[in-house]
Amino acid sequence: MQASISAATFKLADQAALSPAQQRLEAQLLTFITAHLNQAQPGLFVIHGDAGTGKSAVLAAAFSQLQARSRDSKPTALQGTDNYLVVNHNEMLKIYKRLAADDPDLRKKDFQKPTPLINRLTKQERQADVVFIDEAHLLLTQPDRYNKFTGQNQLSELIKRSRVVVLVFDTRQVLKLKSYWQANDLQPFLDQYPHQTFNLDQQFRVTGNQQVVDWIDSFGQGHLLPRPTDPNFDFKIFADGQPMYDLIRQKDRHGGLARMVATADFPYVVNHGTWYVTAGSLKLPWDKVNLTDDPWALRPETLNEVGSIYTIQGFDLNYAGVILGPSVGYDEVHDRVIVKPDKYEDQEAFKNRDDLGQLEPLKRAIIFNSINVLMKRGRYGLYLYAVDPVLRRHLLAL
Known part of the structure; x- marks a missing residue:
């Protein structure tokens, strides 16, 4: 993610700014989404990587591509899909909504916190097509009255209400017991649903050697x-x-x-x-x-x-x-x-x-x-x- 004083503390990288590994990831993501959109079971795509490896940048770039295809007037497999990017972090949500204003393919309503989206989809008895989850290690793993979440696990609830879920996951960024994830906590989800994983390991933020x-x-x-x-x-x-x-x-x-x-x-x-x-x-x-x-x-x-x-x-x-x-x-x-x-x-x-x-x-x-x-x-x-x-x-x- 690149620093930009005028725009934000991270920016949605354009195709030219993505590394070869990030470009491969973006292409794999869109291929996976297209292949799993109409399957019997939800598909999971998991992105691993340490702090500063550009996870949010490539996630945001891929989401912009997805929304461009969803809102394209030309018929494609992704046209008209109902997609969201969620993050359980108020300050990051502000960045996403701020940057949506500069991208013709994005709307502020595309970006949500997990609990309001879960509650709305439940009330309307419908499924989203694709849900991107940034900082999935911040998702709650127990009920939380303060956040109006009554389920047991936010990831589980989002998977139930989506056809495809793309999540960024780094157990080294877990900061609270109420959202505590251990390295093997994703395994039951991977055992249950068709999935792919991708690991980003190049440090993009810290320019030091x-x-x-x-x-x-x-x-x-x-x-x-x-x-x-x-x-x-x-x-x-x-x-x-x-x-x-x-x-x-x-x-x-x-x-x-x-x-x-x-x-x-x-x-x-x-x-x-x-x-x-x-x-x-x-x-x-x-x-x-x-x-x-x-x-x-x-x-x-x-x-x-x-x-x-x-x-x-x-x-x-x-x-x-x-x-x-x-x-x-x-x-x-x-x-x-x-x-x-x-x-x-x-x-x-x-x-x-x-x-x-x-x-x-x-x-x-x-x-x-x-x-x-x-x-x-x-x-x-x-x-x-x-x-x-x-x-x-x-x-x-x-």
């Missing part, structure tokens, strides 16, 4: 590699948050889309005043509830805030200043990065469930997932500050 990508991946597995060097990627570790913020402001002045983000380690209650993130001498407010149609990273005033995983997941920044909060530490005895769920302030992420077995390992996985999401936001630079003094010392010593 393999050293940079390996360093981030290893951190998420608890290991500190030697400090990566890449003349074309700005990787810096800070002893204090204020100089990091000063550099982010400077980068934003020169090229835009530079923002501060943090792990969910600082108290925050929705609609109850202003809550702050602290990083050494730096003190900035958390991101506010965004009631506008503009995504968080595109609003100039958010340069004075700290974004969360829920604000920034799925989006490109040019430069990301990442604050690793108190839940991220270092075990000097075993020489590894550790996470401490008891210090993680996002209690909504850890709402207890009695159907997942031991929750502590899952909670640790969620924190490491959130770190992976945050560290892979910046296309041209990653800046780090660790609140935990032991981890900070080890990072600075690299």
Whole structure:
């Protein structure tokens, strides 16, 4: 996904912008949809890939192609099909709707959150033809009264109400127990329905070399590699948050889309005043509830805030200043990065469930997932500050 200051923090890539692998994927997708549209069972097409591998870009490009054929005046196998792209993420939904305005083949109503679409199709007793699901790892896997979802699993409900389902799935981006997916949780669906899978493994967002990508991946597995060097990627570790913020402001002045983000380690209650993130001498407010149609990273005033995983997941920044909060530490005895769920302030992420077995390992996985999401936001630079003094010392010593 390419950064674009004027349009969005990711853009719907045109055919020329897609890599050879992405072009193959787009062609396979449209062939699969055409072949399975009128079969007895729904067809599933699963796209795997880590953060930054261009999953949303190719999904959006293929959906635009699908809608162009659906709305074409010339008769084709896809003409007149009723199709939707759903994402269980408010900020990403805003991006899709914003970009729909610039594409003659797309309508804002083509993009939905999963629960309203499920409820509407159920009420109307009808099936959609094709449903694309971006960030399917964010789909609920239990009922949720807050979201008015009464079923047990949103993916299951969407499959029941569709002829073909195309989903993007990455278990390393699961951020809550109520939408907890493990690597084998898709298997029962694959066993039941005809399917294809495709894996995207080329990193498109982080422009750093393999050293940079390996360093981030290893951190998420608890290991500190030697400090990566890449003349074309700005990787810096800070002893204090204020100089990091000063550099982010400077980068934003020169090229835009530079923002501060943090792990969910600082108290925050929705609609109850202003809550702050602290990083050494730096003190900035958390991101506010965004009631506008503009995504968080595109609003100039958010340069004075700290974004969360829920604000920034799925989006490109040019430069990301990442604050690793108190839940991220270092075990000097075993020489590894550790996470401490008891210090993680996002209690909504850890709402207890009695159907997942031991929750502590899952909670640790969620924190490491959130770190992976945050560290892979910046296309041209990653800046780090660790609140935990032991981890900070080890990072600075690299």
